[in-house]
Amino acid sequence: MADKATIIVHSGDMDKIYSALIVANGALAMGMEVSLFFTFWGLQRLKKGGLEKGPLSKMHMLGLGKWMVKRKMKKVGVASLEKLLQDFNELGGKILACDMTMEIMGIRKEDLRDDLISDYCAVGTYVNEARESTITLFI
Amino acid sequence: MAEIKIDCTGETCPVPLVETRKALRKAQPGDIVEVVGNHPASKKEIPMAVEALGLELLDVQEEAGVWRIRIRR
Numbered sequence: 110m111a112d113k114a115t116i117i118v119h120s121g122d123m124d125k126i127y128s129a130l131i132v133a134n135g136a137l138a139m140g141m142e143v144s145l146f147f148t149f150w151g152l153q154r155l156k157k158g159g160l161e162k163g164p165l166s167k168m169h170m171l172g173l174g175k176w177m178v179k180r181k182m183k184k185v186g187v188a189s190l191e192k193l194l195q196d197f198n199e200l201g202g203k204i205l206a207c208d209m210t211m212e213i214m215g216i217r218k219e220d221l222r223d224d225l226i227s228d229y230c231a232v233g234t235y236v237n238e239a240r241e242s243t244i245t246l247f248i
Numbered sequence: 249m250a251e252i253k254i255d256c257t258g259e260t261c262p263v264p265l266v267e268t269r270k271a272l273r274k275a276q277p278g279d280i281v282e283v284v285g286n287h288p289a290s291k292k293e294i295p296m297a298v299e300a301l302g303l304e305l306l307d308v309q310e311e312a313g314v315w316r317i318r319i320r321r
Contacts, residue, residue: 135262138269139297142317186260196266 113142116246118236123175123190129248130193136244137200144238145197148207151248152214155206155221160179160190194225203227205234210217249278256285257314264290265297269318272303275321280306283317291315 114136121209129151133238147155151191154160168174188196197204206221218229228234239245254271256264263319264285271281283294291310294317305317 131262134266138262138265140301186258188259188263193262196270200266200269 112140113238113242114146114246115144115146115235115239115242116245117146117148117247118154119149120150120166120248121153121163123161123163124166124178125248126151126154126160126163126190127187127193128245130190130197132246132248133202134193134197134200137197137202141244142201142203143197144203144205144242146205146207146235148210152189152207152210152216152221155204155226156216157220157222160194198225205230207231249280250276251280251282253282253284256283256287256290257264260287261289263287265293268317269296269299269301272301272319272321277321279321281319281321282320284314286314287295294319 114133116129118126120126129145133145136143138246154163162171165175165178204226206226206229208231210216211218211229252271252275254267256267259267264287265285268281268283271283274296275281285291291308295305295308298319306320307316309316
């Protein structure tokens with residue numbers, strides 16, 4: 110089996126995007142291959158300018174909760190989502206975009222950060238990658 | 249052979265691990281990468297990554313909460 114991690118990024122919540130990218134970057138840093146499948150609300154975060162726009166999954170409180178958490182993160186020195194995404198790309202991670210989500214939500218390729226996306230695909234590609242992965246997560 | 253130094257002081261998870269990996273990818277075989285930081289878990293986890301990558305861990309030191317890890321690519 111390939112030493113590989115495959116993660117479905119279904120949620121667009123800020124904290125869950127952090128979880129996905131941190132696990133992904135950790136796996137890359139430890140020598141694994143990583144594929145991230147962005148679907149549904151997760152795919153919204155790959156829209157141009159959309160990466161930081163997700164709400165907090167709990168205690169969002171119309172943005173107040175997110176503001177407080179972001180302020181605390183800054184204090185603790187947590188990297189931005191943009192840095193994590195750039196690092197993911199630099200370390201050879203692969204990003205796949207769900208084409209059905211694009212149809213349902215009326216997202217066009219030109220709306221997305223096409224330079225970061227290696228492929229537009231469906232469930233078959235996910236299964237093919239997941240079946241040879243030692244880590245698979247749904248976030 | 250080159251010696252590459254990276255400073256991750258004040259950085260937290262997963263940055264020290266990721267910056268170590270980035271430096272190791274850029275290094276040539278035989279080069280030494282030295283990482284300095286103060287994120288406690290990274291002191292344990294960078295050596296784990298070094299082992300997983302099949303590289304040589306030369307030294308791990310800590311003084312006043314600041315660790316220094318040396319790796320040979």
